[in-house]
Amino acid sequence: MFQGASQLTLDAKGRIAIPAKHRDALSTVSDGRLVLTAHPHRCLLIYPEPAWEPKRDEVLRASSFEPRAALLKRLLVGFAQEESMDAAGRVLVSPSLRQFAQLEKQVWLVGQGSHFELWSEAGWLAEQEKMLAIGADLLPPGMESFSL
Amino acid sequence: MFQGASQLTLDAKGRIAIPAKHRDALSTVSDGRLVLTAHPHRCLLIYPEPAWEPKRDEVLRASSFEPRAALLKRLLVGFAQEESMDAAGRVLVSPSLRQFAQLEKQVWLVGQGSHFELWSEAGWLAEQEKMLAIGADLLPPGMESFSL
DNA sequence: CCACTTCTACCCACTTTTCCCCACCAATCA
DNA sequence: TGATTGGTGGGGAAAAGTGGGTAGAAGTGG
Numbered sequence: 001m002f003q004g005a006s007q008l009t010l011d012a013k014g015r016i017a018i019p020a021k022h023r024d025a026l027s028t029v030s031d032g033r034l035v036l037t038a039h040p041h042r043c044l045l046i047y048p049e050p051a052w053e054p055k056r057d058e059v060l061r062a063s064s065f066e067p068r069a070a071l072l073k074r075l076l077v078g079f080a081q082e083e084s085m086d087a088a089g090r091v092l093v094s095p096s097l098r099q100f101a102q103l104e105k106q107v108w109l110v111g112q113g114s115h116f117e118l119w120s121e122a123g124w125l126a127e128q129e130k131m132l133a134i135g136a137d138l139l140p141p142g143m144e145s146f147s148l
Numbered sequence: 149m150f151q152g153a154s155q156l157t158l159d160a161k162g163r164i165a166i167p168a169k170h171r172d173a174l175s176t177v178s179d180g181r182l183v184l185t186a187h188p189h190r191c192l193l194i195y196p197e198p199a200w201e202p203k204r205d206e207v208l209r210a211s212s213f214e215p216r217a218a219l220l221k222r223l224l225v226g227f228a229q230e231e232s233m234d235a236a237g238r239v240l241v242s243p244s245l246r247q248f249a250q251l252e253k254q255v256w257l258v259g260q261g262s263h264f265e266l267w268s269e270a271g272w273l274a275e276q277e278k279m280l281a282i283g284a285d286l287l288p289p290g291m292e293s294f295s296l
Numbered sequence: 297c298c299a300c301t302t303c304t305a306c307c308c309a310c311t312t313t314t315c316c317c318c319a320c321c322a323a324t325c326a
Numbered sequence: 327t328g329a330t331t332g333g334t335g336g337g338g339a340a341a342a343g344t345g346g347g348t349a350g351a352a353g354t355g356g
Contacts, residue, residue, distance in 0.1 A: 011334065013314090020332055040279055045296060055296065056151070060261040062291060069288035070189070074265070075279045078258040080151035086316070088333080096153050100276065115296070159344065161304090168342055234306065236343080 002111035005124075010105055014098055015090040016118070019109070023089045031084075036097055036118075038079035040072075044093070044101045044118040049082065051114050056080065093118070150259030153272075158253055162246060163238040164266070167257070171237045180233035184245055184266075186223050192241070192249045192266040197230065199262050204228065241266070 002025070008016045018026065026032055026048055035052040039045045047055070059076050062069035079100065083091045093103065106121040119127070131138070139146060150173070156164045166174065174180055174196055183200040187193045195203070207224050210217035227248065231239045241251065254269040267275070287294060 009334085012336090015334095017333060038279075039296070040282070042280060056149070056261075058291075058294060062288060065188075066288050068282065069291070071275065071279050071282065072288065072291075073260060074258060074275055077151050077260055078153050078265070080259070082151075088317090090333090092315085094152075096155065157344080160346090165343055236307085238343095240305085 001113055002116055003113070005108050005110045007121075008107050008109050010093065010098070010103060010107055011090075013092070014095065015086075015092050016107065016109070017088065017090045018085060020089065022111075023085070026085065033082060033084050034091055036079075036081050036083055036091070036093060037077075038075050038097060038100045039117065040075060042101055043120075043123055044097055044103075046091075046109075046116040046118055047114070052080070149261055150264055151261070153256055153258045155269075156255050156257050158241065158246070158251060158255055159238075161240070162243065163234075163240050164255065164257070165236065165238045166233060168237065170259075171233070174233065182231050182233070182239055184227075184229050184231055184239070184241060185225075186227035186245065186248045187265065188220075188223060190249055191268075191271060192245055192251075193224075194239075194257075194264040194266055195262070200228070 002022060004021075006019045008019075010016055026034065029051075030049040033049040035047045035049055035056075037045050037047075037052075056077055059073055062073060064070050064073065079097060081094050081097065083093075085091050097103075101118065101120055102123065103118070103120045104122075108119045108121065108124040110117045110119060110124070150170060152169075154167045156167075158164055171180075174182065178196040178198050181197040183195045183197055183204075185193050185195075185200075204225060207221055210221060212218050212221065227245060229242050229245065231241075233239050245251075249266065249268055250271065251266070251268045252270075256267045256269065256272040258265045258267060258272070
C-alpha cells in the first residue's frame, strides 16, 4: 500500500529518484519494473507492472468506435511506458509524458494505494486549492455516509 | 502488447523507423510484415500481418449495401497496404496513406495493444486536448465502474 | 522489342541519443 | 565524529536514428 506525498526533483535527464521507503516494496513486487502512463487530470500514473496489466486489459476491451472509450484507450494505453528502476532507485520519465503532465523540475509523487500519481508542482497545488474550495460539498455520490 | 507513444520523423522517402523496443516483437510475430490502413479518426492503423487478417475478414463479411458498412469496407480494406520492415527497422508509408492522415515530418506512433496508430503531430495534440477537455465525463457507457 | 528513364528497395556509414555505472555530496544515526 | 544510507550529477560505451548512395526493377516511349 503506497501512501504519502513526496516532493521530488526531475534531474537534467528527466529522471526521478523513488523515495527509499517505497523501493523495497517495488523491487519485491515486480523487480523494479514500473509502468508510467497519463491520467486525464493532467498528472501521471505510476503502477508496479503487475498491477497495471489488469487495468490495461480492461481498457483495451472497450470499443474503438465509442468516442470516449477510444480517447481513454489512447490516453491510458497510448501513453503507457514500461520503465525500470536503475541501481540508484531512479526511473526515467519519457519526454512525451513530461510534456503531457507539464512537469518541471519540482514534482510530487503521491501514493494512492495500489499506485502513485505524479504531479507537477503547479498541478498539485491547484488540486489542493480545489479541495479547500469545494468545502462543504466534498462528498461524492455513494459516499454520503463517509465520516472521519 | 504494444503500448507507449513515440515521436518519429518521416524521412524524405516517406519512411518511419519503428522504435527498437517494438522491433523484436514485430519480427517474431510476422517476420516484420505489417499492414497499414486508414482509420476513420483520420489516423493510420498499423497491424502485424497476422492480427490484421481476422479484422479484414470481419469487415468484408458486412453487407455492401448498408451504407456505413460500405464506407468502412472502402476505408479499411481499400486503404490497406502490406509493407515490410527493412534491415534498419523502417517501413514505407505510401503517399496515399500519408495524404489521408495529413502526415507531415513529425508523426506519433501510439501503441494500442494489438496494433499501433500513427498520428500527425497536429492530430495527436488535438486528441490530447479532447481527453483533457472531457475530464469528468470520461468514462464511456459500460465502464462506469472502472477505476484506476 | 529494345532502350532509356524513373522509381523503389536495400545497404552502408555517420551522428545522436540513451542507458548504465561510478563517484561525490549531504544528511542521519550510532 | 565517523560510518552508512539516500540523493544527485556526470561520463563513456553501445545502440538506435537518420541520411544518402547505388543497384536493380519496373514502366514508358520510340
